[in-house]
């Protein structure tokens with residue numbers, strides 16, 4: 001069993017189900033996502049069925065159930081980006097990558113997340129890839145952007 005998860009649980013000795021969200025948040029912060037193993041362990045600890053934990057965790061869409069991809073794409077959903085068309089950017093990313101926010105592509109290359117204002121509103125719509133900001137993103141450039149990162153991996157593999 002994962003020591004870090006055990007350590008986190010130790011900090012909640014008399015834990016009840018109201019500790020579920022803080023525990024899951026800590027595990028995600030430490031591990032990057034909630035593995036099936038971690039969910040099962042938390043379920044044993046809080047005497048809750050895993051299905052209940054998945055239900056709660058899915059409701060709060062801050063949780064991830066897969067490891068982050070090699071390129072973690074954050075799409076800003078702040079007001080300025082929204083006005084400048086971030087919804088279309090997100091739709092295009094979802095379509096191209098065939099994943100929803102919170103998921104990672106099967107090849108482990110890309111993960112998608114929707115976040116609040118990234119603090120670069122003048123550059124809207126903004127996305128960030130591994131923390132690097134891309135400004136004034138146009139939906140029809142998304143395919144090229146993804147291709148750029150795929151190529152990066154291929155070049156590194158040579």
Ligand code: FES
Pocket residue numbers: 076077078079080081082116117118119120121122124125126
């Ligand atoms: S609203 Fe997107 S960067 Fe501020």
